[in-house]
Amino acid sequence: MTESHYADVVTGHNFGEFSALSTDLTADAHARAELRRYAEALLASLTADATCPASTPPPEFTDVPGYWLAPAVEALRLITSGEDALEPLGRAAQLDDRRTALFLCLALAACGQGDRIHASWLGIAFGELSLDRQVTHGQRALWLAAARGAYGPAGKIFVLRRLDAVAVPSRCDPDHWLSALTPHEPSMVVPPSLVDFPELAELPELAQPVEAAAQLTRLLGRCTEITTAKAAAKEAPDVPEGTAAAARVKDEQSAVLRQLIGSGGAETPTSSLTQHLLTDLRPGSTPALAALALHVAAPIVRSAAEDLAKATQVSPPDSVTLPLLGHRVMLRPEGPDPESLAAAEERITMEGVPDRGRPWLAFALLTLGVVALVAAFVTPVPLLPAVLAPALGGAGAHQLWHRHRRERADAEYVTTQLSELRELADGAVWALHEYAREAEKRAQGATSDLAELNRLLRRGPRAG
Numbered sequence: 001m002t003e004s005h006y007a008d009v010v011t012g013h014n015f016g017e018f019s020a021l022s023t024d025l026t027a028d029a030h031a032r033a034e035l036r037r038y039a040e041a042l043l044a045s046l047t048a049d050a051t052c053p054a055s056t057p058p059p060e061f062t063d064v065p066g067y068w069l070a071p072a073v074e075a076l077r078l079i080t081s082g083e084d085a086l087e088p089l090g091r092a093a094q095l096d097d098r099r100t101a102l103f104l105c106l107a108l109a110a111c112g113q114g115d116r117i118h119a120s121w122l123g124i125a126f127g128e129l130s131l132d133r134q135v136t137h138g139q140r141a142l143w144l145a146a147a148r149g150a151y152g153p154a155g156k157i158f159v160l161r162r163l164d165a166v167a168v169p170s171r172c173d174p175d176h177w178l179s180a181l182t183p184h185e186p187s188m189v190v191p192p193s194l195v196d197f198p199e200l201a202e203l204p205e206l207a208q209p210v211e212a213a214a215q216l217t218r219l220l221g222r223c224t225e226i227t228t229a230k231a232a233a234k235e236a237p238d239v240p241e242g243t244a245a246a247a248r249v250k251d252e253q254s255a256v257l258r259q260l261i262g263s264g265g266a267e268t269p270t271s272s273l274t275q276h277l278l279t280d281l282r283p284g285s286t287p288a289l290a291a292l293a294l295h296v297a298a299p300i301v302r303s304a305a306e307d308l309a310k311a312t313q314v315s316p317p318d319s320v321t322l323p324l325l326g327h328r329v330m331l332r333p334e335g336p337d338p339e340s341l342a343a344a345e346e347r348i349t350m351e352g353v354p355d356r357g358r359p360w361l362a363f364a365l366l367t368l369g370v371v372a373l374v375a376a377f378v379t380p381v382p383l384l385p386a387v388l389a390p391a392l393g394g395a396g397a398h399q400l401w402h403r404h405r406r407e408r409a410d411a412e413y414v415t416t417q418l419s420e421l422r423e424l425a426d427g428a429v430w431a432l433h434e435y436a437r438e439a440e441k442r443a444q445g446a447t448s449d450l451a452e453l454n455r456l457l458r459r460g461p462r463a464g
Contacts, residue, residue: 031064032262039073039261046080046111068096069261072103079108079116101125102138103260106253109150117151122158129166134270141256143276147288156292163277163296172274174304177297180281182218189214191442193434197322200431205317212311213442213449219305220449222283223456226290298457305453312446316436324424325417331432336425348417 064070071092078085092100102125108114126142129135135143146155189210194201201207271279279285280293294301319332327344330337 032067032069035064035067035070035073036261039069040258042073042077043107043110043257043261046076046107046113066095068092068099069103071095072100075100076104076107079104080111080113097124098127099260102142103257105151106138106141106145106257106260109145110253110257112150114145114150114155115152117155119154122146122151122155126158126162129162129273131166131168131273135273135276137252137256137259137270140270140276141253143292144252144289147292148286149288160292160295163292166273168274168277168296172300174300176274176278177281177300178215178219178304180278181222181294181297181301182215183282191435191438193431193438197428197431199322200320200428200435203320203322205320206435209312209314209439209442212308213446216305216308216312216446216449216453219301219308220453220456223294223301223453225283226287226294227456227459294457302454302457305450309446309450312439312443316432316439320432322428324428325421327421329421329425331425331429333429333432333436335429336422341421341425344421345418348421349414 069092071088074088075085075092078088089100101121105114105117105121105125108116122142126139127136129139143159145151146159149156151158188201188207190198190201191210194206201210277293277296280289281297285293319330319337321328321330321340323329324344325348327347328340329344330340
């Protein structure tokens with residue numbers, strides 16, 4: 001371009017060319033806006049009663065050059081009407097195959113016609129999952145729709161295979177999966193045998209088998225709940241789920257469709273694959289999602305359950321040391337350890353009979369009483385000593401009597417404490433015997449729970 005030609009363009013000699021371009025851009029933006037409105041109306045109509053608007057849309061609404069949504073909307077209209085949509089499908093796929101496939105999969109699922117999708121569309125729309133990047137909103141929406149059976153057995157199998165291919169449990173702490181399945185665990189489990197001795201229930205060597213059996217029972221209960229709820233939903237598909245989780249599923253799909261159409265806002269941050277699975281396992285999630293997540297977590301759940309069952313097989317210890325009345329006594333199956341019991345009794349005796357020293361005050365008062373009595377006989381005025389002598393003697397005798405009472409009370413206290421110590425020690429030994437009998441039943445119950453849990457995990461989620 002010469003300098004004069006450039007000047008002509010700037011001063012307006014070629015203004016007509018730029019004006020035409022500006023008009024084309026304005027017309028294109030207007031057509032896209034009208035197309036979005038038509039697409040929204042079409043989706044609303046399909047979602048409400050699975051029917052298309054009676055009239056055919058104007059060409060300018062569905063024919064925006066270079067824009068994938070125009071032929072995709074036309075293909076959706078034809079598919080739901082039972083007509084051949086091959087031509088607009090081809091044009092839409094050439095412009096943007098992933099968005100086209102995602103739009104059609106979600107739109108057909110929203111209007112209850114997910115069985116009309118082509119098998120290849122799910123693969124194109126879903127893409128690949130990875131632990132190193134977050135799940136997209138589109139992937140999550142397809143995941144949710146497939147889990148609820150929108151695409152039939154094939155759709156659910158497709159998602160299961162994509163999830164299995166990632167091998168999620170190998171990259172996550174097993175405790176996270178167990179905490180998601182059974183989040184509300186009691187702080188301490190006290191077996192019936194140790195109700196009268198909760199201190200024994202706090203000892204790790206006695207508490208761990210009990211807690212392992214209780215957690216295995218809770219784990220089995222949660223897995224049974226998931227599989228039972230899924231089976232009930234399959235038997236009564238017309239009953240609405242009516243949960244906040246189900247509403248979130250529909251909201252997620254609607255949000256993705258709005259973003260694809262262009263009428264939604266910017267995408268909000270999503271979660272990682274592992275976080276989605278953990279959320280699906282928690283109580284309150286929809287049964288279909290929980291069933292898929294349990295299938296993915298099955299290897300780690302099975303391994304954790306085997307560890308819990310193994311923990312219940314531990315034999316009770318040969319001896320335990322228990323604080324009784326503040327003194328540590330070793331307990332064995334044949335009875336309390338004589339040495340530790342004797343040491344405890346000695347400490348109770350020493351602490352129960354404090355060293356009060358000699359009763360010097362009582363001796364002094366008695367001595368003064370005797371002196372006053374002698375003085376009453378030898379002094380010319382005996383009245384005062386005669387009065388003081390019995391008072392001083394009585395005070396001294398009272399001191400000795402009071403001391404004797406305290407010594408007798410100390411002796412009775414020590415006797416009571418020693419008797420209580422022996423009773424507690426014997427009772428704790430019998431409690432340990434009962435704990436050992438419970439341990440056998442507990443181990444058998446854990447074996448049964450593990451077998452039932454493995455049966456549920458092997459059965460897995462149903463494709464239908």
